[in-house]
Amino acid sequence: PVPPARAPGRTARRAALVVAALLVAAAAGVSTGLAVTGDEPTGTAGRSTTAPPPDHPPGGGGQDGPFGPGPGPGPGAGPGPGPDRPGPPPGGREVPPPPFPCVRPHIAGAPVPAGSPAPGERFRPPDGWVWHADTAGFRVSVPARWHYSRDGSVACFQDPTTGRTFSVAEGGAADPLARLRAVRDAASGYGALPGYDEVRLAASDGGGEWECRWNAPYGARLHARQQVVGTRAGNGRWMLGWITDDRDWAAAGADWTIMRDSFRSPR
Numbered sequence: 001p002v003p004p005a006r007a008p009g010r011t012a013r014r015a016a017l018v019v020a021a022l023l024v025a026a027a028a029g030v031s032t033g034l035a036v037t038g039d040e041p042t043g044t045a046g047r048s049t050t051a052p053p054p055d056h057p058p059g060g061g062g063q064d065g066p067f068g069p070g071p072g073p074g075p076g077a078g079p080g081p082g083p084d085r086p087g088p089p090p091g092g093r094e095v096p097p098p099p100f101p102c103v104r105p106h107i108a109g110a111p112v113p114a115g116s117p118a119p120g121e122r123f124r125p126p127d128g129w130v131w132h133a134d135t136a137g138f139r140v141s142v143p144a145r146w147h148y149s150r151d152g153s154v155a156c157f158q159d160p161t162t163g164r165t166f167s168v169a170e171g172g173a174a175d176p177l178a179r180l181r182a183v184r185d186a187a188s189g190y191g192a193l194p195g196y197d198e199v200r201l202a203a204s205d206g207g208g209e210w211e212c213r214w215n216a217p218y219g220a221r222l223h224a225r226q227q228v229v230g231t232r233a234g235n236g237r238w239m240l241g242w243i244t245d246d247r248d249w250a251a252a253g254a255d256w257t258i259m260r261d262s263f264r265s266p267r
Helices: 008-029 176-189 246-262
Strands: 129-133 139-143 147-151 154-158 165-170 197-204 207-215 221-230 237-245
Touching: 139 165, 139 246, 165 246, 176 197, 176 207, 221 246, 237 246
Parallel strands: none
Antiparallel strands: 129 139, 147 154, 154 165, 165 237, 197 207, 207 221, 221 237
16 A cells, blocks of 8 residues: 655654754764964954844844744753744744754843853953853853853853844864764755855864855744854864844844854863
């Protein structure tokens, strides 16, 4: 007898799980790579652009995120399907969630816990920013009003107004460029990145960087970067992620630069 056809929704969900697993592997398997620019800067790296641009592209305030309106609140349990992950648009076909940690259809978490800089730290964040000392051992400066949550093992920082999202994940020993290519190919093949536009996927300073755009299930066009950074001691590596609405990408650039330049991995 002819076996019954698989339901499209089940296939999409299975594809999303495969792609999400690859992204987690990438975060855990990227090689030593891009050294953080200006690891010990002597002054403020720039002015914050946390305020939304005039057309107020993503979020819209309240509990919406880059995806637009979403289901009820709650931190994610990891990349892929979950109670806070985007589902299909109303009346539309089922679309797999994007294979990036910390992308949610609403604002999650609580205000960032403020910490202190490491002894001897020379970086001076802009006014309205705080140092965050994470349980994973790293420090980074972020706007005080941003929210902090976790997506599995990934630390997530999100602007509750614009939806701009910064993420930090530990890396591993695998070749970063090969791993990022595998994630990209799997995501594209399973339809997890509809409307995909690759801006950059290349080696850089011994590491790798992936930048792309894609269409989110709720209509927004998102823009993302995954960048590998090494520890100052040269004995480890971390993956820094940055995701915004595509219309907000240029305006959000200064925020990304401050966070990237202030990131301090464990010694």
